[in-house]
Amino acid sequence: FDVVLADRPAPANPNLRVYSHSLGQSPIAWYAHPRWAAQAARDFPASLADVPLLLPTAHAALRPRLDRWLADLGLRPRIAGEFEDSALLATFGSEGLGVFPAATTVGDALTGRYGVENVGSADGVVEQFYAIG
Numbered sequence: 001f002d003v004v005l006a007d008r009p010a011p012a013n014p015n016l017r018v019y020s021h022s023l024g025q026s027p028i029a030w031y032a033h034p035r036w037a038a039q040a041a042r043d044f045p046a047s048l049a050d051v052p053l054l055l056p057t058a059h060a061a062l063r064p065r066l067d068r069w070l071a072d073l074g075l076r077p078r079i080a081g082e083f084e085d086s087a088l089l090a091t092f093g094s095e096g097l098g099v100f101p102a103a104t105t106v107g108d109a110l111t112g113r114y115g116v117e118n119v120g121s122a123d124g125v126v127e128q129f130y131a132i133g
Contacts (some may be wrong), residue, residue, distance in 0.1 A: 003133040008062040010132045023129040026103035027123040028062070031110055033096035037117040040099045044120035045073055052080030052098035054089055065125045066101055090114055103127045 009020035030048065032040045039053050048070070056063045056076075070077055080098040083089040093100035094114035101122060102110055110116055 003131050006130045006132055007128060009130050018132055021131045021133070023131055025126045025128045026105040028066070028101050028125040029104050029107060029118050030099055030101055030120050030122065030126055031090075031093060031097040031107070031114075031116040032119050033094055033116055035096040037098050037119055040119040041117075045075065045122075048077055048099065049075045049100065051078070053077045054081045054083065054093050054098040054100040055079055056089065056101075057082045057084050059084065062101070062125075062127050066122065069122050069125050090116075101125075 005023075006020075009022075010016065010018045030040065030044075030049070036051050040047050055066060058064075081089075081092060083092065086102065089100050090096065090102060090110060093115075094110075094116055099119065102119075104121075107118055111118065
């Protein structure tokens with residue numbers, strides 16, 4: 001591989017000769033199929049306790065940030081699925097299986113390609129992007 005895109009820098013390891021370069025970060029928003037959009041947008045973010053959520057797995061750097069954000073709001077979400085792959089997460093969300101988080105930098109692509117709607121921001125939660133080479 002010439003470069004790997006990741007959500008965290010490469011771990012420190014003297015046996016690996018790799019470099020991590022920060023590409024930036026993006027705020028996170030919640031997206032939903034029209035089936036869930038109105039319910040999720042009403043009284044957001046409290047409404048997230050009343051709709052099925054699709055989340056990244058605990059292996060993703062974003063997941064602890066989302067869990068902390070939900071806990072800080074006192075929300076106990078109903079998790080309908082957990083995904084390793086953000087494209088698969090968006091695909092299931094676009095089929096109406098739950099509300100899901102994604103970087104706002106891909107928001108236009110999500111709404112255009114998948115027909116989902118932005119229902120609110122996860123204020124203070126960001127996803128970071130790194131190139132590892």
